[in-house]
Structure formats: C-alpha cells, structure tokens
Amino acid sequence: MLSNPPPRGPRGSSPQVRGRGRGGVQKRRTDGAGARVDRDGDLVMDAAATTADKPRSGSGRGKLSPGRTGRSQGGPVSRSGGRGNHVSDRAKQNIIRGLGGSQANVLESRITGGGPKLQVSGLKDSKAAKNPDGGLEALLSFLERKATGLDPKSNRTVKIKKSSMVGDSVFITASPDDMATILKLNSFNFAGAILKIRALDAAGKESEASASTSEVKDQLRGVLAARYDAGLKLLNLSSLIADPGLNSMGMFNGSTNTSKIFPALMIVCDELFKSRREKREAITSVTLTDNGLAKVDEVHILAEMFPDIKNIDLSRNRLTDLSSLDGWKKKFRSMEHLILVGNPIEAQLATLKDEIMKRYPKLHMLNNVQVRTPEEVAIKVAADEAARNPFPILGPSFQDVGGVGANFVTQFFALYDTNRTSFLGQFYDAHSKFSLAINMTAPRSTEVSVPVQPWSEYTKHSRNLLKINHLNARMNRQYKGVQDIQAVWATLPATRHPDLHTQGDKYMIECCTVPGLPDLTGQAAHGVDGLMITIHGEFEDQAPNNAEKSLRSFTRNFVLGPGAPGGPQIRVVSDMLSLRGWAPLPHPASSQPPPPQSTLTPEQEVLRRQQAIATQLTEKTGMTLEYSAMCLNETGWDLEKAFAAFTANKAALPAEAWVGGIPR
Incomplete structure (x- = not known):
C-alpha cells in the first residue's frame, strides 16, 4: 500500500489529457511518483513535498491500492443527455431566476454563503x-x-x-470552477448506474430564490392566460413590450428587446x-407580430x-431576408401557414x-395566399418519404411448420403481460438464454411526437454490445x-401489448426455419431444425418511478x-429483446405485382x-x-412409398438405374 495518495496530474487524468505531453521521452522516476507540472506545463520541483502531506479532509481516501488503474469500474461511459434537448432544466431555472434581477445574488450564494x-x-x-x-x-x-477530461x-x-x-447520497465540496465542471457529469453512467448531480445552496438563499422564482412564474402564467384563445387554439405573443402585466413586473425597464422575457414565457408555458x-392539441397557432424581431433566432x-x-404570424417585424429565418430552418415541419406581412422580406417573396x-414541406399558405393545395402537400410528403426509403417495404414472411410458430406467438402475447412465470414454464428450460439491449440512438422521424421516457428500469440489464466493452x-x-x-x-416493468387480433397492424411478425x-x-450429430420468430411492435409499460405510462x-x-x-x-x-424509443412501424407497400398467371393445361400441370x-426422389x-x-x-x-420401395429393392437394381452407373 502506498503511504500517500499519488500526485494528481497528467497520469491520473483522462486519456485525452494524458496524451498531451511535450513529445519527449521522460526519464523514469525512481520514487514511483509522477512528475508534477504547473498550469503552464513547467515542472514543479518540490511538488511531492508540498502536496503529499495534505490529505483530502473528510474524504476517507488516505491510501490507494497499488493495483489501481486509471479506468473506473464502470468502464467507458458517454453522455446521456443528447443534443435534442437544447434547454436543460438548470438553464430553465436560471432564465426564470434572472428575470427577477436576483441572478447575481443566486450565483453569489453558491460561491460564498453557507458552504455550497x-x-x-x-x-x-452501482457495482462499486x-x-x-x-x-x-x-x-x-x-x-x-x-x-x-471534459476540456482537453x-x-x-x-x-x-x-x-x-x-444514506444514499454523497456530498462533495470543491472550488466553484471545479463544482461547475463536475455538475456537467450529471446523467453520466458510473459502474452500471446513472449518476444524478445537483447543487445545494445555503438554505436561506435557496429558499429565497425559490420563493422569488415561484412568484415570477405565477405572474407569467397570468400573462399567458390573458393571451390564450382556447377556441382558436391561438397563443397571442404580439407586442410583448406593450403588455401591462410584463411592464408591471419591470421586465423591460426602458429596453425594447424581447430576447430576455420570451424564453421565460416559453419555459413557463411548456410546464403547463x-x-x-x-x-399539440392545445396550441396550433402563434402570433409574434410587432416585436421588432430582426431574426427568428431571438x-x-x-x-x-x-x-x-401549424400557423405562425410574424407580421410587422424587421425580417430583411431569408437568412433572418435560418433559426427555424429545420424546424416546424408541420407548419401550414406563414405570415410575413410588413417585413422587408415581403418584397422578395416572389x-x-x-x-x-x-x-x-407542409406549407400551403404564405401571406394568406395559397402556394399549393393540400393534395400537392400530401404528394410532396409522400415523395420525401419515398426518397428516404427508396425500396418498397415488403410484407412479413411467415413460414411456419405444423402451426408451432403461430401457437408460440399466440401464447407469448397472452401470457407475457399477465403471467410471465407460466410462459417461462411452458417454453423455457435450463439451457434457454435471454438478453435485452437498449438502442438509445435509434433514428426517429421528425413527425414522431411521443417522448422517450427514461430507461432506468432497463439499463442495469442492457447488453448493448456497442456500448458495453467489458467481457x-x-x-x-x-x-x-x-x-x-x-x-x-421480475424486475422489468409490467407491460401491455396491443391485442394481436384487433390491432394486428401494430406488429410485423416473421417466421422461418x-x-x-x-x-x-x-441423436443428431449435425443438429436439428428449428424456427426463428422475429416480432417487431410496441408496448406500454409503467415503471414505479414514472408518473405516466411509457410507449416503447x-x-x-x-x-x-x-x-x-x-x-x-x-x-x-x-x-x-431490443428496445428503442417509440416510432410507428413502416407499412408494407400497398400495391404488390399480381402473381403470374399459369398458362399450362391441366395435363401439363400434372406432368x-x-x-x-x-x-426429389x-x-x-x-x-x-x-x-x-x-x-x-x-x-x-x-x-x-416410393422411397420405401426403393429401399426394399435397392440391391436388385441394375447399373443403368443409377446416375453415372454408380450405386450409392
């Protein structure tokens, strides 16, 4: 055992950091400790003397095993947040807090105050x-x-x-910069478990900020309620600077910029x-007129x-050209009507x-003028879909043997949702194998609106070989x-599959030998024949920690x-079993070529x-x-019968009866 922790530096950092040396071959140190460098990369001559005798207080990490390596027991990990959610929960909180002008106080309480x-x-x-x-x-x-290693x-x-x-939590203290960096590891995978990391402020400041945030949200909800028309499913966000409710909150203070208040309004609206x-069912149209927008990026x-x-009104803003709309270039794929009246760009619309x-692609009205019919839109959408899938999707092939496959599929849907133990007893034995894998990167169409629920109930069993490298x-x-x-x-959430007989279109089932x-x-040295059954479909589950059912x-x-x-x-x-975020099954090609008609006579068919x-014989x-x-x-x-007769008379057959004159 080492008497003191080895110095932290390039040796203990991530591979990205370790690889950035000065390029030369370093002389092996005889004391077993790695060389220490300062922020500029220069060698610190007395690093061991100044740091070795300063153990981390309260950490309980005075000694390390000699066999310890630079890799965690959790193995390679990756971020799980994904790029789709551009506004994190933490960013949402900061936006709302910033409206009250107390953002500086909130940040200050995290740096000073009662020990963040x-x-x-x-x-x-975790396994650890x-x-x-x-x-x-x-x-x-x-x-x-x-x-x-986050910043190479x-x-x-x-x-x-x-x-x-x-209890079940670990509380850590570090410098403000280091704590901000560690916070970025939220949702990382550690030894088979997902880490949840959050900042704890001083109790008083946190309560004060929470109360202030709650008050701001209540006021913004009132503004949104006054601007929503339920009959038209319209959210009127025009001329925000003239809104009496927002002005009474002191949101503008002489400024005409809506970039500060608009994100907060959207966050509060989203939480409703x-x-x-x-x-999608509550809001189909949004009006953004008279907001002085030069770019939709705002x-x-x-x-x-x-x-x-589906409908957006941007009238009477300051949009000058097509680049002013680049912020929405690949957004609003369901938009049907766009209004740009009163903008400089209007003169260029032709x-x-x-x-x-x-x-x-679904736009058919521009500035209250029809630019294409709904039928043309449908043709365009179908053409785009066909371009993404150039080959027609054939229907499933089910090559059953003696009804074995059909009986198994029927029993599976009947028992897996209601009595998994009975299903196991009927079809599984001591040699049966089971595994599941989660595909978190499965592509989904932009038309899919079903959210992907957390996978926490499945991740500890996932055997995705692209993600798991440890043998x-x-x-x-x-x-x-x-x-x-x-x-x-027994640990997997309860499921409910669609009824096979009444909702068969939600499945694609194939079978082959x-x-x-x-x-x-x-008895059979070369093995026996069996069946491979592949079921593509969907199911609902409800994990204990999820408030609503998940469709997967x-x-x-x-x-x-x-x-x-x-x-x-x-x-x-x-x-x-392979799991992924819900997406509808592709439908087989509706028009299949007719089967070739036989032109043979009955006598020719018999022959x-x-x-x-x-x-065959x-x-x-x-x-x-x-x-x-x-x-x-x-x-x-x-x-x-012919084969039996051949077996009985095989020895009496002449040489001319055999192919090539050679008996088998």
Whole structure:
C-alpha cells in the first residue's frame, strides 16, 4: 500500500489529457511518483513535498491500492443527455431566476454563503457499492478523472476537497470552477448506474430564490392566460413590450428587446403541459407580430418547446431576408401557414417562395395566399418519404411448420403481460438464454411526437454490445436458465401489448426455419431444425418511478427448437429483446405485382408436378429420373412409398438405374 495518495496530474487524468505531453521521452522516476507540472506545463520541483502531506479532509481516501488503474469500474461511459434537448432544466431555472434581477445574488450564494456542495446520487445502485468503502473511493476518482477530461485544452486538474456519504447520497465540496465542471457529469453512467448531480445552496438563499422564482412564474402564467384563445387554439405573443402585466413586473425597464422575457414565457408555458401531445392539441397557432424581431433566432426557443405549431404570424417585424429565418430552418415541419406581412422580406417573396416551401414541406399558405393545395402537400410528403426509403417495404414472411410458430406467438402475447412465470414454464428450460439491449440512438422521424421516457428500469440489464466493452458485463448480462431469466423478468416493468387480433397492424411478425440447432437428445450429430420468430411492435409499460405510462418500440427474436426429454416439447433456445424509443412501424407497400398467371393445361400441370417429385426422389436415392419415375408410377406417385420401395429393392437394381452407373 502506498503511504500517500499519488500526485494528481497528467497520469491520473483522462486519456485525452494524458496524451498531451511535450513529445519527449521522460526519464523514469525512481520514487514511483509522477512528475508534477504547473498550469503552464513547467515542472514543479518540490511538488511531492508540498502536496503529499495534505490529505483530502473528510474524504476517507488516505491510501490507494497499488493495483489501481486509471479506468473506473464502470468502464467507458458517454453522455446521456443528447443534443435534442437544447434547454436543460438548470438553464430553465436560471432564465426564470434572472428575470427577477436576483441572478447575481443566486450565483453569489453558491460561491460564498453557507458552504455550497454537490449532492451525488446513484452510487448505491452501482457495482462499486459492493466495495469495502461502499464505492466512495471509486466514485470520487471517477468524478475527478471525467471532469478533468471534459476540456482537453485545459491543463487544470479537477480536485474534490471534501466528501461525505450520508444514506444514499454523497456530498462533495470543491472550488466553484471545479463544482461547475463536475455538475456537467450529471446523467453520466458510473459502474452500471446513472449518476444524478445537483447543487445545494445555503438554505436561506435557496429558499429565497425559490420563493422569488415561484412568484415570477405565477405572474407569467397570468400573462399567458390573458393571451390564450382556447377556441382558436391561438397563443397571442404580439407586442410583448406593450403588455401591462410584463411592464408591471419591470421586465423591460426602458429596453425594447424581447430576447430576455420570451424564453421565460416559453419555459413557463411548456410546464403547463404534461406531454408533447397535449401541447399539440392545445396550441396550433402563434402570433409574434410587432416585436421588432430582426431574426427568428431571438425566439428560437419556440421551435424547441412547441415544434408542432401549424400557423405562425410574424407580421410587422424587421425580417430583411431569408437568412433572418435560418433559426427555424429545420424546424416546424408541420407548419401550414406563414405570415410575413410588413417585413422587408415581403418584397422578395416572389423569388424566395420556392425555398420557403422546401424548408416547410407542409406549407400551403404564405401571406394568406395559397402556394399549393393540400393534395400537392400530401404528394410532396409522400415523395420525401419515398426518397428516404427508396425500396418498397415488403410484407412479413411467415413460414411456419405444423402451426408451432403461430401457437408460440399466440401464447407469448397472452401470457407475457399477465403471467410471465407460466410462459417461462411452458417454453423455457435450463439451457434457454435471454438478453435485452437498449438502442438509445435509434433514428426517429421528425413527425414522431411521443417522448422517450427514461430507461432506468432497463439499463442495469442492457447488453448493448456497442456500448458495453467489458467481457464480464457482456457475459453476466446474458441470462441462462429458467431461474435466472425469471429473476430478471421480475424486475422489468409490467407491460401491455396491443391485442394481436384487433390491432394486428401494430406488429410485423416473421417466421422461418433454421437448421443446426443443438440436439439435446444427442441423436443428431449435425443438429436439428428449428424456427426463428422475429416480432417487431410496441408496448406500454409503467415503471414505479414514472408518473405516466411509457410507449416503447421493440424487436424480439426467438429461436425455437425441440425440447429435451422431460422438459417442454418446444423450447426457447434464445430470446433476444431490443428496445428503442417509440416510432410507428413502416407499412408494407400497398400495391404488390399480381402473381403470374399459369398458362399450362391441366395435363401439363400434372406432368410438371410429377417431374418435380421425380427430381426429389432422384436427389434422395441417386437413381436416374427414368427409374425414379418408374418407381413413383408403381406407388401412385407417393414419395414416401416410393422411397420405401426403393429401399426394399435397392440391391436388385441394375447399373443403368443409377446416375453415372454408380450405386450409392
């Protein structure tokens, strides 16, 4: 054991930071400690003497194991926020707080005041929680390393000064800059668990800021209520500077700029709805007239909060050319009517009309003039969809054998939602395998408005091989046997699949035969035949910590084979479940070419079938087609009887009966 923690520096930083040395070969140090450099990269001669004797107080990290490496037990991680949500919850809070003019006070309370801290949750759910110290050491190292690596251009090393574990949370203290950097690690994956990090301010300041924020929100709700027309589904945001409610709040103070108040209005308005569907049904039109807008960038948040708006009025602003609309270039894909009356750009609409129509594929009214009919819009949308999918989508192929596949699918939908234990007992055995994987990056159409709910109930079992690089995790997340599978299924949220008989259009089910499956009886050395069933569809689930049901899309791949003696007659060899955010299934091509019509006479049809049967017997026995036809003719063209007759008389056949004159 090392008597003191090794110095923090390039050696302990992330790979991006480690790789930025000065390019020369460094001489190996004999004392086992890495060289320390200052902010400019110069060698600190007395670094060990000045830092080694200063352990981090309260952290409980006085000693480190010699075998410790620069990688966390959680393995490679990635941000989970994604680029789609441009306005984070923290940014929303800051916008609202800033309206009251108290933003400086709020920030000051985090730097001074009664000891700002960060609260980190999620450690108890990680694999590191099994460590002797509860995983605290691994967590703190992970936070320092990942936070340091966020900015590869900086030589600054993030350090945690103090830490303490209270219940399920870890509280840490660092410099204001380091705390701001560590906050960016919110939602990172650590040892199989998602970390939740939030700032804790001094109690008094936090309560004061919270009360101020609540008051501002109440006032903004009143402004929005006065400007909303439920009958027209219209939100009137015109001439905000003249609004008496906003002026009484002191929002402008002589300024004519709406860029400060508009984001706050949109955030408060967004909080009034529980889902994107509710927003789409409540607001279809927005008026932004007389706001002095030179670019729509000043109100870009409207596209993020309400992307499904159909009608927008931008009359009497200062929009000069097409670039003034670039902030909405790939937004509002459902817009049907755009009004630009009273803007300098109006004089250019004759030449810009085609480009505007390209930006908004469903637009059919521009400045109250029809630019294309709804039928033309439908053709345009269909053409765009066809361009994204140049090949027609064929319907599913279901090549069942003896009704085995159909019976299994029926039982699956009947039992998985209601009695998973019974379903396991009927089709799974000690050799069955199950795994699930979450595809968080599955592409979705811009038309899809169903939000993607959190995956927290599934992530600890996810075996996405593109994300999980550790061999142990890959092996441990493939579950084998009824007991292990049942234990996993018991932790998954309850589900409800659409009814197969009344809502069959929500599924695509395929079935085909597969050879070479293991023969558990040991009689077939080359394996036995089975079935592969693939189900694409959707289901609803409701996790305990989710207020509303989640709609998800899935693909489930089953491989079925003959059961072992004493087990189920048909067993599941493999069961792989893939989950992704909900999206509607693509519909098969509606027009399929008609099947070719036979031009053969009935006599020719009989002859064709007989030739096919004779060919099968030849392939099976090695006899010539002539002798195969003779054998079949004597047995009534029954292939099984013909093969039995061949077996009984095989030794008496002349050489000319065999293909090439060589008996098999």
